[in-house]
Amino acid sequence: MRNTRDTQLLFELSKAGRRAVELPACDVPQEPIADLIPARLLATCDLPLPELTEPQLVRHYANLSTLNMSVDTHFYPLGSCTMKYNPxxxxxxxxxxxxxxxxxxxxxxxxxxxxxxxxxxxxxxxxxxxxxxxxxxxxxxxxxxxxxxxxxxxxxxxxxxxxxxxxxxxxxxxxxxxxxxxxxxxxxxxxxxxxxxxxxxxxxxxxxxxxxxxxxxxxxxxxxxxxxxxxxxxxxxxxxxxxxxxxxxxxxxxxxxxxxxxxxxxxxxxxxxxxxxxxxxxxxxxxxxxxxxxxxxxxxxxxxxxxxxxxxxxxxxxxxxxxxxxxxxxxxxxxxxxxxxxxxxxxHGPDGLRRVAENAVLNANYLLSRLQPLLPVPHGPRCAHEFVATALTLKQQRGVTAMDVVKRLLDFGYHAPTVYFPLTVKEAIMVEPTETESKETLDAFAETLRQIVDEPPETLHAAPLMTPVSRPDEVAAARKPVLRWREAEQPSQVEG
Amino acid sequence: MNPQELLYAKTHEWVYLAEEGGTQVATVGISAFAVEALTDLVYLDLPEVGRTVTAGESFGEIESVKAVSDLYSPLTGEIVAVNEELREALEKLGEDPYDAGWIVKIKVSDQTGLDQLMDHAAYEKLCEEEQA
The missing domain is CATH 3.40.640.10 (Type I PLP-dependent aspartate aminotransferase-like (Major domain))
Structure with a gap:
């Protein structure tokens, strides 16, 4: 189902002469550009812009957009961010x-x-x-x-x-x-x-x-x-x-x-x-x-x-x-x-807003109760709108980190919670379900986590296995970022 | 350097004290425990040579994929050397934290902060407590 051809870079899809628009003949008098701008400021060659048709462009972006998670498509318990549904x-x-x-x-x-x-x-x-x-x-x-x-x-x-x-x-x-x-x-x-x-x-x-x-x-x-x-x-x-x-x-x-x-x-x-x-x-x-x-x-x-x-x-x-x-x-x-x-x-009105807060707190406490047997919540057993669990025991006993656990959640169709914040909790997993989630969603999420914590460490270290990109090399991205595409650096054959 | 013979700050810096030309020079780095806790390192902000530092004051920053942390000066004095090689080779901090991974050398001007440092056994105990 996944279209990997049209999600290549626009530069890779480019073919000379392709256009998404056709402009009518210019009906205002034209001046030679060299009369308007000093010659030393003019480019000596054409800009290397990608050339594509409109359907190619639409397919490119429409397909890319399906590779994302969003509150419209997935449960998104990203602690501290209050990812509630946007009506x-x-x-x-x-x-x-x-x-x-x-x-x-x-x-x-x-x-x-x-x-x-x-x-x-x-x-x-x-x-x-x-x-x-x-x-x-x-x-x-x-x-x-x-x-x-x-x-x-x-x-x-x-x-x-x-x-x-x-x-x-x-x-x-x-x-x-x-x-x-x-x-x-x-x-x-x-x-x-x-x-x-x-x-x-x-x-x-x-x-x-x-x-x-x-x-x-x-x-x-x-x-x-x-x-x-x-x-x-x-x-x-x-x-x-x-x-x-x-x-x-x-x-x-x-x-x-x-x-x-x-x-x-x-x-x-x-x-x-x-x-x-x-x-x-x-x-x-x-x-x-x-x-x-x-x-x-x-x-x-x-x-x-x-x-x-x-x-x-x-x-x-x-x-x-x-x-x-x-x-x-x-x-x-x-x-x-x-x-x-x-x-x-x-x-919502005043009463409705209060119910928003009450249900946000209720949802978070319900999920806390379900998750605590799997991942301890050091500052539990009660919370307000979110809570911070820890994967420290899991790390000590099986070498599985907070990052491993939440990356695996992506494979099951859940956005990963916030990790390693706040710094006062080791191997922190910060969960904020918000008031807009149903009990069924919270139960399904808890059940998935129960499965994940029992999976072999090798599976979890390699997760996510089903996303288009698994684990980006964060260190290389920070220390040796590749900020622009250059033709010479690309392999001649693109996979897919 | 033998980690058993170093002194340690509560904030996980190690200190090796030596006499050089009649003055006391402290070589400072961060412990293997600290490097492990920081996870993958991406950036190190080093001080200038010649800067004076006070015990307990931040002299630089270290950034990992997880967070940015301060590096604290365990003693008071003047920075006389900085390990420039680390800038391009942060992995040395993890591979060899007690030798190639040294960070700065401080010419110690007084004994402030010295009584706050602990020996290896006490430091190990602190790490165990933090791990719990």
Whole structure:
């Protein structure tokens, strides 16, 4: 069934003279190119572009697209990424001509529908966060982190303070210390306790008047809600610092608790996770941030504001923000994914969002219970929206690693869970089923894993056996990457 | 070098102390246990010769297909040599961690950090605990 001929590289499929389009004769006067561009800048030969027909091109890409896994085709329990199903309804609504046919340079008066929608989203995100103000500009979660840290830096500058440090727990997403560093702060790691929570003693030791922000993920990357989060916030606030919440795991607490209620000063959302926007190929993500009233003046410019009420209401882009850190993204941010988030939140309503969180937590706990006899969960027996199992025993007894186990899952039609993260768990396998999976899917997944852990180690080391590519050489890819195709380097015969 | 005779930091660096021209020079690398735990290595960020380092401070980074980890200086002093050959031959860290896989040499300026280092037996015990 698999078409390996049409999935060769376009360069390999190329035949001189093939075309996918035929252009009509040019009906505007032509100038010789040499009269327009200095001769020294002109290429001396034609560009070596591949030449193909339209059906060849369509077959090439259509076949390549079937070699992938996606939430539309497979269970995708990729921990930390909240790969929930993306409702098709949101796609349809986000594709309405009233949204996609707008031009960002249109006057505000002619964009009222979209501005009303984005204003509504700001309000809803503010309510869900329990925080006062929102900026929709950041283009991704990590961009939201950076933007919020810039907001914090501006705040401290106005206070006449020069704070230099950002604290992050050792289980944090790598983006947290990276954002701190990008923003000119020193990132300092705070240890976790063996129970998986922030070590309060270590925090107290590292907390001083140089700490600008403590960045916390709650529930954390072990899938645990830190019961001391209020105490942590108090400790940081007492020393004049701010609390940043990495909102990657909001799916566990939607409508159950609000970050603002447990002491958060600023946070980002990942609408492509929590609010079902597509990841990757389906379009870019977004990373809107929410902050307290105290930090609102520093939010990126412009924000979307509402003037007047009822029939007189109108929406404007407010550039009159003298203390703002300025723009961090052109136009209104990644509007497409924001529209999908708006549709998702409106579809569910407050009670529906709470049910999303409850079912995400229920699904994760059910799967945890089924998997624990096969792969121990060191921070179990309960979790929030995800959990981290370990293949350490399997490695010690049979030489089978976390990587071997999850690679084998691909052969059975499951996307591999996240592995080797967080670093605080050895041979980590991080599983997040999300609320959109049925009990039958979870049972089938658990049953497959039960089979896999009993398979011969040789089979598992070689897995995956049924995918088009088995195990890429990651070391060679990192150390000696081949970044461009060259004819001379290719074998004359291509297999397939 | 004989791993039995080296000193070790909690963060898995090994140290070989020697007298060279009246000053104490520490050769530093990472233990076989650390290389094994890091898995396949892809990148090593080495410091400049002449840089001063403090015990417990990061002097470089090592990246594997799994993660990026800091390399911590076990002692205080000045970097007097860097194993440039590792840049193109990271596999030496795994094949020969205690000889060809040395990373830096530090001219030790004071004894800070020395009392934190452990002998081979104590280090083995630490590795066993981490493995459990």
């Amino acid at each position: 098709k309804r949101n796609e349809r609504l986000a594709a309405l001509p009233g949204i996609v046919d707008l031009h960002p340079y249109q006057p505000d008066e002619s964009l009222q529908g979209l501005l009303a929608l984005l204003y509504g989203l700001q309000e809803m995100l503010s309510e869900i966060a329990g925080l006062d103000a929102v900026s929709l500009q950041p283009a991704a979660g990590a961009h939201g982190e950076l933007t919020a840290l810039m907001v914090a830096a501006a705040y401290f500058r106005e206070q006449g303070e020069r704070r230099t440090k950002i604290l992050t727990p050792d289980s944090a997403h790598g983006t947290n210390p990276a954002s701190a560093s990008m923003c000119g702060f020193d990132a300092v790691t705070v240890n976790s306790t063996s129970a998986g929570f922030v070590d309060l003693e270590d925090l107290k030791q590292k907390l001083d008047d140089q700490v600008a922000v403590f960045m916390i993920t709650n529930p954390n990357t072990l899938g645990l809600f830190d019961p001391y989060v209020r105490q942590i916030a108090d400790l940081v606030h007492e020393r004049g610092g701010l609390i940043y919440l990495d909102g990657a795991n909001m799916n566990a607490i939607l409508g159950v608790t609000r970050p603002g209620d447990f002491g958060t000063d600023m946070m980002h959302y990942n609408p492509h996770k929590t609010f079902s926007g597509p990841h990757g190929g389906g379009g870019p993500g977004a990373g809107p941030i929410a902050v307290t009233a105290q930090l609102e003046p520093y939010l990126p410019s412009p924000t979307i504001v509402k003037k007047g009420n009822g029939a007189d209401a109108c929406y404007q882009l407010d550039y009159d923000r003298p203390r703002s850190i300025g723009r961090v993204r052109s136009f209104f941010g990644n509007t497409g994914v924001l529209v999908r988030a708006y549709c998702y939140i409106m579809t």
